[in-house]
Amino acid sequence: MSVERRRAVRVLLLDPVGRVLLLHGTDPATPGTDWWITPGGGIEPGESPAEAAGRELAEEIGLAGVEWGPLIAYGTVRFSFRGRDYEQEQLFHLARTTRTEVSLTESGADEHALLLAARWWTMGELRTTGETIYPRQLAALVEQVLTEGPPEPPVRL
Template identity: 40%
Template sequence: MTSSEPMAAASTSSSLGPDWVLGEDGLRHRRAARVLVLDTAGRVLLVRGHDADQPERSWWFTVGGGIDAGETDVEAALREVREEAGLDLAPEDLEGPVLTRAGIFRFLAETCRQDEVFFVARVSGEHEPTRDGWTDVERDVLDEMRWLTAAELRAQPLEVFPPSLPDVVERLTAGWDGTVVHLGVENDDDVDLDGAVT
């Protein structure tokens, strides 16, 4: 066995799914498109999930997911919002990208890095999200979807990703000024830059 064979095997074997590949930094990696779905009341549609490896831990995050091979960021954002929330939007319904970040976190017993690009979609608050497009994995780890204001996000006790989401929601509710905010690399509290759990 050559030294490259173990690396090739590691890059294809993961409980996270085939879109997560082993990066040069030794972390599982993928690119993702996320959507800040905002309604006319200034609420954002969020997903609450947990880690099957840490079921006691729960957090809120935006609609979105991995960018498939051959997809543009916009195509992935539209597909994800349709699959996760039952919203059928067109490219012109998206603003942005409005935000980027790289998140480093633990999930399914692996340390991961996800490079994320965020868009905004403005919809009527009458939309009732559906789980019809959820995958089996999503049904296992996603608990609910809910419309929340920035104030409600700040008041609830769970983690929020990205951590600055309440501020972002407040800023974008009034309209997008065309500036793309780059948050850089953000680590979960329980992961250091070497990928070790603290």
């Protein structure tokens, strides 16, 4: 079976009290499997990672006008969705917002995750949850950003 390779951007979106926004997703091909992820998605041809990040926030949660920070992490992830295998190179950008009222917008048919909910998570909740959160190192990354500032250079996840 072939693997589809793609480039994507994820957004580590923080509110004024240090909570991070995560989206609850599922895969219709694997009933009963769900997870929490940062907002984001594929980088389209001719689009910069920053442009893709802004577009994805608008598309997924209807949010614009965030304060953009630096690239803070990167990595490659392999996953299956709707029966297809993907290898995704992803970049994580830091962003901050004072607007905490967000809602899922109508996702396009080509969205990889079927999104169920959006929720702001505290550090304590991230550290102690039994829920599946991707990337698995997210709690450590958020803690580093909140206590030491954005990592320089960006860290590999």
